[in-house]
Amino acid sequence: MRQHWANPDLHLDLDQFGSRPGRALEDGLRAAVRDGRLTPGTRLPASRSLAADLGIARNTVAGVYAQLTAEGWLTARTGAGTWIAEHPAPAAEAAHREPASPPRPRYPLHPGLPDLTAFPRRDWLAAGRRALNASSVSSLGYPDPRGAPVLREALAGYLARARGVSVSPEQIVVCSGFAHGLALLGRVLRGRDVSAIAVEEFGLPEHQRVIAGSGLRLAPLPVDGDGAVPSDAVLADAGAALLTPAHQFPLGVTLSPERRRRFAEWAAGTGALLIEDDYDGEFRYDRHPVGALHALAPRHVVYGGTASKALAPGLRLGWLALPARLVDDVISAARLVRGGPDVIGQLTLAEFITSSGYDRQVRQARLACRRRRDELVSALRREAPAARVSGIAAGLHALVELPPGLTEETAIGRALHRGVEVQGLAPCAAAPGIGHAPALTVGYGCPSPRAFPAAIAGLCAALREPG
Amino acid sequence: MRQHWANPDLHLDLDQFGSRPGRALEDGLRAAVRDGRLTPGTRLPASRSLAADLGIARNTVAGVYAQLTAEGWLTARTGAGTWIAEHPAPAAEAAHREPASPPRPRYPLHPGLPDLTAFPRRDWLAAGRRALNASSVSSLGYPDPRGAPVLREALAGYLARARGVSVSPEQIVVCSGFAHGLALLGRVLRGRDVSAIAVEEFGLPEHQRVIAGSGLRLAPLPVDGDGAVPSDAVLADAGAALLTPAHQFPLGVTLSPERRRRFAEWAAGTGALLIEDDYDGEFRYDRHPVGALHALAPRHVVYGGTASKALAPGLRLGWLALPARLVDDVISAARLVRGGPDVIGQLTLAEFITSSGYDRQVRQARLACRRRRDELVSALRREAPAARVSGIAAGLHALVELPPGLTEETAIGRALHRGVEVQGLAPCAAAPGIGHAPALTVGYGCPSPRAFPAAIAGLCAALREPG
Numbered sequence: 001m002r003q004h005w006a007n008p009d010l011h012l013d014l015d016q017f018g019s020r021p022g023r024a025l026e027d028g029l030r031a032a033v034r035d036g037r038l039t040p041g042t043r044l045p046a047s048r049s050l051a052a053d054l055g056i057a058r059n060t061v062a063g064v065y066a067q068l069t070a071e072g073w074l075t076a077r078t079g080a081g082t083w084i085a086e087h088p089a090p091a092a093e094a095a096h097r098e099p100a101s102p103p104r105p106r107y108p109l110h111p112g113l114p115d116l117t118a119f120p121r122r123d124w125l126a127a128g129r130r131a132l133n134a135s136s137v138s139s140l141g142y143p144d145p146r147g148a149p150v151l152r153e154a155l156a157g158y159l160a161r162a163r164g165v166s167v168s169p170e171q172i173v174v175c176s177g178f179a180h181g182l183a184l185l186g187r188v189l190r191g192r193d194v195s196a197i198a199v200e201e202f203g204l205p206e207h208q209r210v211i212a213g214s215g216l217r218l219a220p221l222p223v224d225g226d227g228a229v230p231s232d233a234v235l236a237d238a239g240a241a242l243l244t245p246a247h248q249f250p251l252g253v254t255l256s257p258e259r260r261r262r263f264a265e266w267a268a269g270t271g272a273l274l275i276e277d278d279y280d281g282e283f284r285y286d287r288h289p290v291g292a293l294h295a296l297a298p299r300h301v302v303y304g305g306t307a308s309k310a311l312a313p314g315l316r317l318g319w320l321a322l323p324a325r326l327v328d329d330v331i332s333a334a335r336l337v338r339g340g341p342d343v344i345g346q347l348t349l350a351e352f353i354t355s356s357g358y359d360r361q362v363r364q365a366r367l368a369c370r371r372r373r374d375e376l377v378s379a380l381r382r383e384a385p386a387a388r389v390s391g392i393a394a395g396l397h398a399l400v401e402l403p404p405g406l407t408e409e410t411a412i413g414r415a416l417h418r419g420v421e422v423q424g425l426a427p428c429a430a431a432p433g434i435g436h437a438p439a440l441t442v443g444y445g446c447p448s449p450r451a452f453p454a455a456i457a458g459l460c461a462a463l464r465e466p467g
Numbered sequence: 468m469r470q471h472w473a474n475p476d477l478h479l480d481l482d483q484f485g486s487r488p489g490r491a492l493e494d495g496l497r498a499a500v501r502d503g504r505l506t507p508g509t510r511l512p513a514s515r516s517l518a519a520d521l522g523i524a525r526n527t528v529a530g531v532y533a534q535l536t537a538e539g540w541l542t543a544r545t546g547a548g549t550w551i552a553e554h555p556a557p558a559a560e561a562a563h564r565e566p567a568s569p570p571r572p573r574y575p576l577h578p579g580l581p582d583l584t585a586f587p588r589r590d591w592l593a594a595g596r597r598a599l600n601a602s603s604v605s606s607l608g609y610p611d612p613r614g615a616p617v618l619r620e621a622l623a624g625y626l627a628r629a630r631g632v633s634v635s636p637e638q639i640v641v642c643s644g645f646a647h648g649l650a651l652l653g654r655v656l657r658g659r660d661v662s663a664i665a666v667e668e669f670g671l672p673e674h675q676r677v678i679a680g681s682g683l684r685l686a687p688l689p690v691d692g693d694g695a696v697p698s699d700a701v702l703a704d705a706g707a708a709l710l711t712p713a714h715q716f717p718l719g720v721t722l723s724p725e726r727r728r729r730f731a732e733w734a735a736g737t738g739a740l741l742i743e744d745d746y747d748g749e750f751r752y753d754r755h756p757v758g759a760l761h762a763l764a765p766r767h768v769v770y771g772g773t774a775s776k777a778l779a780p781g782l783r784l785g786w787l788a789l790p791a792r793l794v795d796d797v798i799s800a801a802r803l804v805r806g807g808p809d810v811i812g813q814l815t816l817a818e819f820i821t822s823s824g825y826d827r828q829v830r831q832a833r834l835a836c837r838r839r840r841d842e843l844v845s846a847l848r849r850e851a852p853a854a855r856v857s858g859i860a861a862g863l864h865a866l867v868e869l870p871p872g873l874t875e876e877t878a879i880g881r882a883l884h885r886g887v888e889v890q891g892l893a894p895c896a897a898a899p900g901i902g903h904a905p906a907l908t909v910g911y912g913c914p915s916p917r918a919f920p921a922a923i924a925g926l927c928a929a930l931r932e933p934g
Binding site: 138177 | 584812
């Protein structure tokens with residue numbers, strides 16, 4: 001237990017209690033405890049300090065403290081200070097209690113969530129210390145809306161090296177996760193009178209909501225084994241297309257070279273924008289890594305990445321690599337949408353990248369995820385052979401088509417009964433009426449190493465039962 | 468100089484170089500250096516590791532490294548690793564250079580910016596370490612859109628104690644600075660078919676932009692010595708009013724008790740919303756602190772605060788204390804506007820508040836600012852007696868009315884000539900045609916203690932010259 005030596009800052013409106021300061025202070029403190037503004041355990045300022053703040057004699061304050069201590073409102077320990085006593089203050093207690101949240105399932109298998117026990121706390125803290133100590137004073141002021149220059153520099157190097165995305169630091173905008181970047185792009189597109197955006201017929205519901213929230217209509221593109229189909233009918237109305245080329249979310253297919261070429265041609269020919277959500281591009285398990293679509297048409301592709309998979313979503317750090325002509329519009333949108341990331345997190349990530357911590361983390365996470373994928377696939381093959389797994393060449397999740405006769409709802413319920421939380425494919429549909437075989441999107445990145453075997457066993461058991 | 472031992476993650480698209488892996492790797496590396504994806508000084512993976520990644524023999528990789536080192540593309544140090552050599556790669560170099568930013572004035576006197584040299588780096592890092600070590604694993608996942616529970620708990624205690632704002636933690640939404648909160652509120656108001664918001668006739672231009680950007684019309688309220696005037700004509704159309712009751716920005720007056728009562732009655736009577744921007748409420752220099760408007764009508768006031776003044780704007784941490792009925796709408800808006808703050812910053816601030824670091828920081832900053840205010844006022848009185856200072860009972864800035872004959876533009880130019888950056892009142896007008904005597908908004912919180920005397924001397928000199 002730490003000692004709290006500092007004087008807390010206290011707001012007491014004494015005017016309403018008349019002109020005798022001692023009496024006013026006494027009544028003011030009682031009222032503040034009674035209505036819950038001062039809660040049990042709150043430390044009061046030293047009498048000298050409160051007296052100076054209020055412009056009254058120190059003895060007056062000391063007398064009030066003594067009186068209220070005698071009445072049981074306060075507790076004092078000589079030399080240590082004065083606290084609000086554990087006095088019954090029902091109103092405050094009731095108001096301050098957080099409602100009980102439902103119990104968490106023991107084994108969450110969320111697609112897109114990494115193993116948070118692998119977050120490199122010590123290295124991250126050390127990078128933060130180095131970054132903050134090396135930073136200029138002015139870097140703590142109102143931040144550059146494009147993001148900290150040192151981070152954009154580090155990202156430009158990283159993206160070129162690791163993802164084949166060649167942009168200058170001035171083309172990068174750091175955002176609070178990719179979805180924040182998507183909100184910025186939605187605003188820019190609406191400002192350019194774009195009314196519809198093509199999306200893959202299954203996608204991340206949060207992204208669909210953000211797009212719709214920015215006033216754009218979603219135009220769903222079919223997805224087959226070669227990825228999104230560049231349907232002329234759908235693209236005809238659309239001023240942009242949001243794609244997950246490396247590893248379609250949630251179906252897991254890779255956009256074929258031929259399809260990439262056709263999307264790039266469409267964008268170049270019509271002036272439309274391709275938005276490449278490279279959410280798990282670093283997590284590729286086969287021998288030949290798939291590059292970013294960006295390289296094919298850098299003037300027409302916005303490349304979006306995130307630190308949520310390799311590090312943690314709680315960092316709220318993502319980035320857009322933009323065609324140069326779009327940068328000013330995105331910055332203008334950022335001044336209105338607001339919500340850019342904090343500076344210390346940005347400086348820490350820059351230091352983490354330049355000191356190789358990020359690459360090390362990516363490698364370790366990728367290796368761990370590949371092992372988990374292999375375990376998931378062989379467990380399902382062995383224990384629930386009627387389920388069909390796909391989309392496993394990359395990423396943190398697999399698509400598991402359900403055994404005949406089993407609905408998503410039933411499978412989710414059976415898994416939950418075993419403490420395993422999984423999500424169905426249905427909520428990922430970009431529009432009502434998009435048909436599909438019942439399936440689960442099983443995230444295998446998320447449980448801790450200790451929980452992983454039990455999570456997989458629970459899932460297999462749920463899928464083994466007859467429909 | 469740190470050693471970079473980790474293997475960097477490398478993207479090489481080898482398919483396009485044919486079927487001989489050694490040759491493909493050689494050509495791939497040369498191409499990546501030539502087009503700037505691999506910049507001079509970049510470290511290459513160890514040959515064993517790259518060989519494993521690419522599924523080729525280690526000797527093949529070692530042979531390629533040796534060949535390219537002989538050609539001068541790479542540099543190798545035995546036992547230490549292999550780097551891209553300082554080879555001319557003009558395209559990459561040119562693309563990666565940040566354009567030179569204009570030189571900063573030596574003495575910025577920005578209103579609203581605190582002395583960033585006083586940011587408690589060591590204490591903040593220590594609080595961050597304690598917070599991260601004490602945090603649960605799941606807290607690093609996708610964050611609660613209301614903000615980290617532990618921070619909302621800490622803020623509820625702090626706001627009740629220090630600002631007389633009594634709300635439960637469930638009524639608090641943590642945002643990325645107050646302007647982000649304002650963007651959320653703008654979206655909520657538009658969703659409730661509010662079309663106009665009353666604002667003080669002078670205000671922060673960034674806030675005016677955010678409001679206009681969310682589709683609301685600004686209806687300016689006159690401001691006099693008692694603060695904003697609750698004009699019936701203006702309020703008739705407005706579904707909300709944004710006010711700075713404790714210390715009007717930028718004029719510096721305090722909203723009188725009578726005016727507070729009238730605004731509260733208007734809100735209660737019409738169902739309109741009062742938005743209280745308490746941006747510098749902790750920085751009160753007279754004996755009787757002014758409480759928040761919130762206490763007068765908690766069901767009709769959104770109270771907004773920020774860590775930007777007591778700590779640093781770069782943290783991007785602010786908060787809204789909301790009437791309970793508004794919480795769900797604000798959360799829904801946050802899911803669309805996006806851009807909520809990172810978790811580590813939130814946990815750190817919670818730890819900083821509960822361990823008394825925040826109160827200590829507020830006290831120190833307030834004391835330092837009071838001294839600076841006194842120095843500014845006496846320097847102006849002595850050196851530029853024709854200038855009139857006001858708005859000095861609180862905050863980090865003063866309003867300085869210019870000596871007769873001097874325009875804002877001339878005064879700003881003269882100050883800049885002395886390395887002092889100040890802002891005029893004119894850009895703060897909420898609409899064209901709002902008249903006012905020429906004045907500067909002089910922020911005295913910002914220069915470092917060493918720079919402060921020279922900054923004030925420069926300002927006085929600029930205002931002393933005849934118009």
